[in-house]
Amino acid sequence: MIMFFEALFKNLSTWGLPTLVLLLGLVEFSLGLYKKHWNRNEILLDIACFTIPKLVVRPLVAYFGLKVLPLVFPGYKDAFEWVPFWWGFLILCVADDLTQYWYHRLHHEIPFLWRFHRTHHSAPYMGMSMASRQNIIYTLFFSQTYVTTTLVYLGLGYPALFVKGIKSIITTLAHSSIPWDKPLYERRWLHPVAWVLERLISTPATHHAHHADTSDDGVGYYKGNFGNMFFLWDILFGTGLITRQYPASYGIKSYQQEEWYAQFLWPILKSRKEGSELAPNGPMVQEDEPALLPSTPQPA
Template identity: 65%
Template sequence: METIKLVFTHLNGWGLTAILLLTGILEFSFGLYRNWKATDKAVDLASILLGRLVMPAIVSWFALTLLPNVIPQLRNVFSWVPLGWGILLLAVSDDLTQYWYHRLHHEVPWLWKFHRTHHSAPYMGMAMASRQNFIYTVLFPQIYATITLTYLGLGLPALVVRGIKGLITTMAHSSIRWDKPLYEHKWLHLVAWVLERTISLPATHHAHHAAHDRDGVGHYQGNYGNMFFLWDVIFGTAKITRKYPEQYGLEHYQEEEWYAQLFYPVFKSRKEGSELAETPAKPVAVTRILTEDITPEGVAV
């Protein structure tokens, strides 16, 4: 138990950050960010800072102040649950909650505006992995579900799930197509078949970020899974092609101001016709246009 705790403490502490930085350096060396525009830089970097500096304060208040005052009698009530069952409970509660939260933000027009920022990046990579409207992030239900279960005594299972999920979701956003050998080598096809129906891989998650579906790969109205792609298989939103989209991006992206993308509806865009403007265009979550500024060409390995 102590070894598991030590491994996942380090993974959640400095391990995932190191993986993110090293992968980002590789992506940069492959030329992904050669056309990284000022607006996108601001949105990406501000999202990372908000996630590292502000969200921990909110999470700490919820865990250390709110829960002890609201349900003091339930602290560690589930501490008897075996590690394996605890991991299963945390994994399902966290990721299934996020699947539906994510899916609703694609299917409900007014919710789409809060998730739109994550899809406005015309590229995939470590820089945009945390790119989100801050209100969308603050209201992540899976965060509070996991914190509550931790308070109830499932701290070690939460640590394990957080580490594994962080690793999977980080690498699914990478522009480095590390899953490509699974599709190219026949002897790995069985491994590919199992993995692509179980967890999010670059091919399936990139399809979710596609600029369009005319290439037969893009599937922005599906492939919602974060850690587990299994939810898409179960709920009929999966599309598996073992290919990668031609281009990434978002229809009507006008490089809206960084503050509008991060803090809508507190701050709105001044760009006429923007979905984030005071008088927005009709929200469209299901149609995209080509984005030619940054593509994954030349960065796949």
Template identity: 65%
Template sequence: METLKLIFDHLNGWGLTVILLVTGLAEFSLGLYRNWKLNEKLTDLSSLLFGRLIFPVFLSYFALKFFPSVIPQYKDVLSWVPFWWGFFILCIADDLTQYWYHRLHHEVEWLWRFHRTHHSAPYMGMAMASRQNFIYTLLFPQIYVTITLTFLGLGLPALFVRGIKGVITTMAHSSIKWDKPLYTIKWLHPVAWVLERTISLPATHHAHHAAHEHDGIGHYHGNYGNMFFLWDVLFRTAKITRKYPEEYGLEDYPEDPWYAQVLYPLIKSNKEGSDLAK
């Protein structure tokens, strides 16, 4: 267990950064970034800055200052919970919460404006995995649930869940269709059947980012799962085709300025008719 803890400590530290860099370099080398204009680059990079640097500082303060001063008596109160039970609790608390948070942002019109930034990218790739409006990122309920459970003594399971989820979500957004051999090599079909119903893969998550549903592949009204695709299967929002959309993004995308996409409603779009101009 100590060896695994060390591995996941590194994974959550420099490990995920290395994975992002290697995946990004591979995508660029293969020429998989299409339509990555300056405005899209600035949207991706500013979202990354907020989500990976500014927001973690805020969360660290919340975790290290708020709980110890408000409920110090409950620190590590759940430390007696066996690791695998803690892992199971964190998986449910983190990813199931995010499934419903994500789904509501597609089904409720005013919430959609805070998630729209993630879907405006006319491409797939690891660079847009963190592409979100700051309100969407700031109000992630599962993050606060995870921090709370960590304070209560489930820090080790949280470390494992965070590392595994980081790898799965990054690779599901990647423009590299690494899951394709699972569908084309016959003896791997049973593995594909299990994996595509358990975790998010490029084929299922790319369908969620499709520009339309006319081709029978796109499914932006479903495939909401982040780490686990199992939630989509359970709640009947899954669509599995083993194919990839031809077009990504929004059909009615007016190319809102990057600052409006990241900072709406503090700054609104100057594009007439845009959701972010309201």
């Protein structure tokens, strides 16, 4: 068993991460954590969002990127190979995770962009599958794939792949319905660890709050907690809220169980649900949609 998990973490960039996600999903499913929410439409959407980017989009971007980059930046292959591993790690944290923070935040603050991110918030449940549940257009403009490919070409491949693996683990566990951080809040002697951890990385408590369908309870906070790997960005930019509690319900109030293909491929394919944000001539934002209302940043 130890050898299996050692091999799994050594191969996170290939078969390791999908295997880890599958194992986590089996645990969630066996514990009934998806309850009655995971119907056929939700299953098809989650499968499409999980498989197509990994099997089609990212391999194509990597393949063509490594073909095009030598033409755009001739002579720069492995130019930064001399950079020490931890400096490469820090460079990637800023180049990838900080830009992703702003990419994510803008999709909440700009009405036109909201519909490209809406799929990620539509599910009335949390689980490991939520980490990859995104509209294909949102995924295509996602910075991580392009940054990783570019850094591999420039000679920072090892730290880039390392950060990609660590980030995937953190974001998957933050979306999981298993509250693995709860013991840190329940045991007083672990509170110092909790204080540091919840301000450094995304945890179930902080990220579940981002997926709540209301902020009226003082726990949900879909207007902030935008951090992906690092919650530190929310601390620095004043968009973080830490309560050490979990929302009672998730999703968006205007969700109409839009067809999985419409959620995944909008605006290429649109929903037949009248009045939906994903329907032809649908509103950019439902009038009762809270995710884009003005808000005052909360202290962490």
